[in-house]
Structures are given as structure tokens and as C-alpha cells.
Amino acid sequence: MFLKEIKQKINSTQRISQVTKALELVSAVKMKKAQTVALGSRPFARIVIEALKRLHEHQEEYLERKSFYFHQRKIKKILVAVVSSDKGFCGSFNQNVLKFAEKEIKKMQAENEVEIMAIGKKAITFFKRRGYNVKIEFTGIGDYGKLAEVRPIARLFLRYFKEDEYQKICLFYTHFYSTLSQKPKKIQILPSVSEVFEELLEERAGEVNNNRKVDYIFEPSAAEVFDNLIPQLIEFEIHQTVLEANASEHSARMMAMKNASQNASEVIEELTLDYNKVRQNQITSEISEISSAKEVMG
Amino acid sequence: MKANIIAENRIIYQGEVSSITLPGIKGELTVLPNHLPLITSLIKGKIKVKEQSGKELFFEIEKGLLEVQPDEVSALVSCELI
Numbered sequence: 001m002f003l004k005e006i007k008q009k010i011n012s013t014q015r016i017s018q019v020t021k022a023l024e025l026v027s028a029v030k031m032k033k034a035q036t037v038a039l040g041s042r043p044f045a046r047i048v049i050e051a052l053k054r055l056h057e058h059q060e061e062y063l064e065r066k067s068f069y070f071h072q073r074k075i076k077k078i079l080v081a082v083v084s085s086d087k088g089f090c091g092s093f094n095q096n097v098l099k100f101a102e103k104e105i106k107k108m109q110a111e112n113e114v115e116i117m118a119i120g121k122k123a124i125t126f127f128k129r130r131g132y133n134v135k136i137e138f139t140g141i142g143d144y145g146k147l148a149e150v151r152p153i154a155r156l157f158l159r160y161f162k163e164d165e166y167q168k169i170c171l172f173y174t175h176f177y178s179t180l181s182q183k184p185k186k187i188q189i190l191p192s193v194s195e196v197f198e199e200l201l202e203e204r205a206g207e208v209n210n211n212r213k214v215d216y217i218f219e220p221s222a223a224e225v226f227d228n229l230i231p232q233l234i235e236f237e238i239h240q241t242v243l244e245a246n247a248s249e250h251s252a253r254m255m256a257m258k259n260a261s262q263n264a265s266e267v268i269e270e271l272t273l274d275y276n277k278v279r280q281n282q283i284t285s286e287i288s289e290i291s292s293a294k295e296v297m298g
Numbered sequence: 299m300k301a302n303i304i305a306e307n308r309i310i311y312q313g314e315v316s317s318i319t320l321p322g323i324k325g326e327l328t329v330l331p332n333h334l335p336l337i338t339s340l341i342k343g344k345i346k347v348k349e350q351s352g353k354e355l356f357f358e359i360e361k362g363l364l365e366v367q368p369d370e371v372s373a374l375v376s377c378e379l380i
Contacts, residue, residue, distance in 0.1 A: 037307055040307045040308045041306050041307045041308075043302075043304050043309055044304045044305065044306050044307070044374060047302070047304060047365070047372050047374055048374060051337070051363070051365055051374075055337075146306075147306050147376065215335055216335045216336060216337045217334055217335065217336045217337075218336075218337055218338070219322065219323065219324055219336065219337075219338040220323065220324060220338075225337055225338065225339065228339055229337075229339070229363060232363065233363075236306065239306070
């Protein structure tokens with residue numbers, strides 16, 4: 001290889017590493033924020049899920065009819081929501097959740113009709129390219145931190161379920177365990193089932209609550225409380241999964257960028273070594289040329 | 299009696315209290331230790347917490363959910379301020 005070529009390679013690698021370093025720093029800040037938000041809302045999430053679970057367990061005692069939100073009707077159509085990111089450069093984050101979702105969707109498709117709500121640009125293009133029926137699209141969810149911002153999604157879910165458009169609604173997202181570990185997860189949003197609550201509780205809080213039975217008084221009435229609370233609780237549940245997904249996304253991106261920067265510096269090191277070798281060779285051959293010329297002349 | 303006042307993104311208050319007064323959907327209600335288990339909605343208003351030392355604390359809320367158990371009160375609230 002020629003000197004100039006190697007020099008060019010070194011320069012371009014350096015430019016790339018500058019970009020990845022900058023992205024790493026930006027993601028680190030965003031990750032910290034997203035993590036604080038996601039972890040900060042876990043106590044609330046825990047109590048919400050606990051309350052839902054208890055309501056669910058004792059619904060027969062409080063209500064004459066099974067609550068609408070807990071009741072599984074005959075399934076005709078399933079809505080699957082998949083939370084991905086808008087931007088790339090985050091390692092296998094999107095691939096993991098999308099592949100996982102696709103696998104599960106295929107299973108569901110064997111029995112029922114499935115339609116997709118894609119949240120995040122990556123999910124939209126992924127499912128469209130593969131010819132799935134993408135019904136609803138949401139973007140710009142990456143920096144959501146407030147409940148009000150995911151409310152439209154929750155409202156849509158509830159409306160669809162109420163109007164009997166879909167009889168089952170599932171959500172795929174990436175659960176945040178730590179900066180190094182995130183896993184794709186599936187939860188069933190509607191109708192709410194108790195296994196989901198238990199699983200969520202274990203994950204969110206790392207504890208299964210005491211299963212004591214409590215006889216609640218409901219004000220104004222059990223039915224009214226159910227009808228008011230459950231949408232609110234489900235809304236929050238969705239909010240929480242989005243926060244988890246955000247924390248995961250930024251963590252994944254930071255790790256990916258960190259690895260990229262590291263690789264870049266390794267490549268630069270190797271190339272510099274090559275560069276020096278070639279340069280030395282050149283000098284050696286130049287010197288030998290001069291000295292041999294001198295010998296001939298002398 | 300343990301009291302938790304928790305907003306969507308943080309814990310607002312947590313501690314031992316002697317009484318807590320909240321804006322319930324059917325009017326203001328005060329919860330004392332050994333209250334019967336209760337679930338109700340909360341509306342916009344003020345939560346008053348009375349600690350065992352007699353110190354009183356106030357929290358503004360937009361809406362929320364109250365869950366009372368004999369030894370624990372949990373209020374899930376949303377505040378516009380945060």
C-alpha cells in the first residue's frame with residue numbers, strides 16, 4: 001500500500017470516531033435521563049399493577065358482571081403494538097425487539113387476523129417492507145417522558161377495544177434491566193390478565209407482593225371505580241413500557257457507540273503502525289539508493 | 299400508619315403519619331390508622347399529611363387514586379407542576 005492511501009484511511013477513520021464519540025456522549029446524557037425517569041416511575045408502576053391485580057382477583061365479589069376490561073371475548077382480530085426507536089445507530093436494539101415481535105406475530109397469524117401499530121420509524125419501515133398490515137403509525141416517541149405524551153396511544157387502545165375493533169391488544173417493547181442488559185418483552189394490554197400483572201410485578205419491583213386478601217370499600221361504587229380506574233391504570237401501564245423502551249434505546253445506543261469508538265481507535269492504531277512501516281521502508285530504500293549511487297560514482 | 303404519596307415519576311412523600319386528609323371524589327376524607335380498606339378516586343385539591351410529631355405537610359394534586367389498607371395508605375397522584 002502507498003503512504004498516501006494509508007494516510008487517507010487513517011483520516012477517515014478518525015472522522016468516524018469523532019462522530020461516534022460525540023454520539024456516545026449525547027446518548028450517555030440521554031440515557032441517564034431516560035433511566036432516571038424509567039426507574040423513578042417504578043414505585044408508581046408497582047402500586048398501579050398491584051392495585052390492578054387485586055382488583056382483578058376479587059372482581060367477582062365486587063361486581064355482578066365481569067369487568068369489561070378483564071373479559072376475553074371471542075378473538076377475531078388482534079392489534080399488535082411494537083415500540084422501536086426512530087433513529088438507528090443503536091446496535092441490535094431494534095433488531096431484537098422487531099425479530100421477537102415478528103416471530104410472535106407469525107404465531108398469532110396462524111389463528112387470527114393480526115394488525116400492527118408501529119411505534120417508531122424503525123418499526124414502521126420494518127413491517128411495511130415485510131408486507132404486514134400496518135394500521136397505525138406513531139413517531140417521535142424517543143424522548144417522551146410525560147404521561148400526557150403517550151395518552152393518545154392509550155386512548156386508541158381503549159377505544160379500539162371498546163368498539164370491538166380488536167378483541168385482544170398486545171404490546172412488544174424492550175425491558176430495561178441495566179445499561180448492559182435489555183430484553184424484548186411481550187405484554188397483553190387488553191383484556192388484562194392476572195399472569196401479566198404477576199410477571200410485570202416481578203420484573204418491575206423484583207418482588208411478588210404479599211397476597212393477603214383485603215375487602216375493599218369502593219366509593220362511589222365498585223363498578224364506577226372499575227370503569228374510572230382501569231383506563232387510567234392501563235394508560236399508565238403503557239406509559240411505563242414506553243419509558244422502559246426509551247431507557248433501553250439510549251443505553252443500547254451508548255454501548256454501540258462506545259464499542260464503535262473503541263474499534264475505531266484500534267483500527268487507527270493498526271493503520272498508524274502500517275503507515276510507519278511503509279514510511280520506514282521507503283526511507284530505507286531511498287538511503288540504499290543514495291549509497292549505491294555514491295558507490296558507483298566514487 | 300405508613301403513607302405513600304407517589305406521582306408518575308417520583309415519590310413525593312413517604313413516611314409514618316398519624317393522619318392524612320385527601321380530596322376524595324365524594325368530598326374531603328381523612329384517613330386515620332386502622333381505617334377500613336378503601337379504594338376511591340381523588341380530585342384536584344390538597345393533600346394534608348399530619349406526621350406523628352404534629353408537623354403538617356401539604357401537597358397539591360391534580361387527580362389521583364387512593365388505596366387504603368389498615369396500616370398503609372397509598373395515594374397515586376398526578377401533579378401538573380412536574
